[in-house]
Amino acid sequence: MSDEEPSDEALFRLFRKGDDRAFETLYQRYRQTLYLFLLRSASSAGDADELYQDVWSRIITAGKQFDGGSFKAYAFRIARNLIIDRHRRGSLTLVTDLATVHEPVQPGKSMEEQLQDEECSERMKRQIGQLPAEQREVFLLKEEAGLTLAQIAAMVDVGRETVKSRMRYALKQLRKLLEECL
Amino acid sequence: MSESDKLPEDSELNRLYRSGRHEAPSDALDQAVLSEARRATAKYRNRWIVPLSSAALILLGIGLSLPLIDLDIYDEHQHMPAPAPQAESIYESDQALQKPALPTAPASGAVELRNQAVPAPQADLAAPPRMEQRAKAKRAPEREPLREVPEAVLQSIDREQSDLTPELWLAEIEALIASGQDQAARHSLNGFMSTYPDYPLPESLLIWQSGH
Numbered sequence: 001m002s003d004e005e006p007s008d009e010a011l012f013r014l015f016r017k018g019d020d021r022a023f024e025t026l027y028q029r030y031r032q033t034l035y036l037f038l039l040r041s042a043s044s045a046g047d048a049d050e051l052y053q054d055v056w057s058r059i060i061t062a063g064k065q066f067d068g069g070s071f072k073a074y075a076f077r078i079a080r081n082l083i084i085d086r087h088r089r090g091s092l093t094l095v096t097d098l099a100t101v102h103e104p105v106q107p108g109k110s111m112e113e114q115l116q117d118e119e120c121s122e123r124m125k126r127q128i129g130q131l132p133a134e135q136r137e138v139f140l141l142k143e144e145a146g147l148t149l150a151q152i153a154a155m156v157d158v159g160r161e162t163v164k165s166r167m168r169y170a171l172k173q174l175r176k177l178l179e180e181c182l
Numbered sequence: 183m184s185e186s187d188k189l190p191e192d193s194e195l196n197r198l199y200r201s202g203r204h205e206a207p208s209d210a211l212d213q214a215v216l217s218e219a220r221r222a223t224a225k226y227r228n229r230w231i232v233p234l235s236s237a238a239l240i241l242l243g244i245g246l247s248l249p250l251i252d253l254d255i256y257d258e259h260q261h262m263p264a265p266a267p268q269a270e271s272i273y274e275s276d277q278a279l280q281k282p283a284l285p286t287a288p289a290s291g292a293v294e295l296r297n298q299a300v301p302a303p304q305a306d307l308a309a310p311p312r313m314e315q316r317a318k319a320k321r322a323p324e325r326e327p328l329r330e331v332p333e334a335v336l337q338s339i340d341r342e343q344s345d346l347t348p349e350l351w352l353a354e355i356e357a358l359i360a361s362g363q364d365q366a367a368r369h370s371l372n373g374f375m376s377t378y379p380d381y382p383l384p385e386s387l388l389i390w391q392s393g394h
Contacts, residue, residue, distance in 0.1 A: 015219070018226040023219045027212075035207045045205075052207055056215040060222045121202030124195075142189050143199050149189050164190060171192045182194040 008071035027056075030075055037076065037144040040128055041083045041136065051086065055079045076145045077155050080137065087133070120181030127177045135170035138163055348374070348381050359390055 006014070006022075008029065014022035034055060039048040058078045066074055128136055137156065141147045153160045175182065207215075346354065351374050358367035371391065374381075383391070 015223065016226060018223045020220055020223050023223065024216065027215065027219070031212070032203070032206050036203055036205060039205055049207070049211055052211060053214055057218060060215075060219050117201060120198060124198050125202060128199075138189075143196065149187055152189075160186075168190045171190055171195060174195055175192060178195070178198065181198055 009068070012066065012071050023060075026071070030072070033144055033146075034075060034079060037079055037140050038083070040125065040140050040144065041079075042086075047086070051079070051082050054082050058082075070151065072145065073147060073151050073155060076141060076147065080141075080155065116181075120178065123181065124174065124178055127174055131170055131173060135166045135173070138166040139170040139174075142167060348378050352384060352387065355387065356384075359387075 006025075008026060011022040011026040015026065035048065035052050038051045038055070039045065042048045042051060055075065055078050059075060128139065131139065134156075138152060141152045141155065147155070149160050149163055153163045156163065351370070355367050355370050355374065358364075358370060367390075371387065375383075
């Protein structure tokens, strides 16, 4: 983000004052990353859609609860809490629904290479879905949300070493299962 | 950032993960979220309308009622039964508002005292409007004295003399006349006459009174 672009927090404040365009900018910044975080966590496009709308709804209507810290951490905390709530109620599908995933054709690659890439990509998504919830959560908060160690530790409410340990286990497991793709 | 602040990384896994990031929310989902946001911003914008318009109404009401309240005060004053000689002119009655009337002095005495300080009657015509006079009186504490003898002195004389016997009081009045303090003597005599209306005045005082 360049210096001239307003920060997430500044956009959010503008939105709270009634600025539609500030919200649209903010929405574009987090549109895909929030959706993917939910999709990888829920592993079902239907659940992800529902959760996605809930997350934004909370952001829009519960703006007063924003503590003035990082907007990114705030948004992903809402997403994480909704996933946990849904999982506790037992209504969250944790099996990857691969049929709903759309993969575009990649230019400059042979059909065989593209098929292999797609296969590896799908396998990775499936394996992420098979990781223990604590490891998957840390992996996605790092890879998708781009949160720091400190932010993840604060959000998950565990020590930094615990977060690092979960991440190491997640990477080790994924590397073992996806060795031929790497 | 030190090494201990970093999360473990695997660049190959990271690349593989990135290559599969193609999914995105549908247009319908986008529109649903953006519509909700627009509804919310409309609310945020409108939340000032009610308090602002209420405040504006209150200010307008105060602004309109203040002059009316001011006029009411003057109307009441005009409708009050006027102590006949004191309300000869608006200018005088306004001055009477500024200056409390002497409790023991009869009306005729007050007129006499004022006549010494109040300029010619033509001044009434040249006097500024009542509102203006009132505003001036509020912001300008200094004003032309009504009489030469300070009011406090006259009041203290009143208090002291009302405790005296009629004989002693009359003797004091005569002493004031003898020392040339005509105004104080006249004031004191007026007080005496209102306190002892049936007491016969000595001839010397009657002569002095008729001479003035």
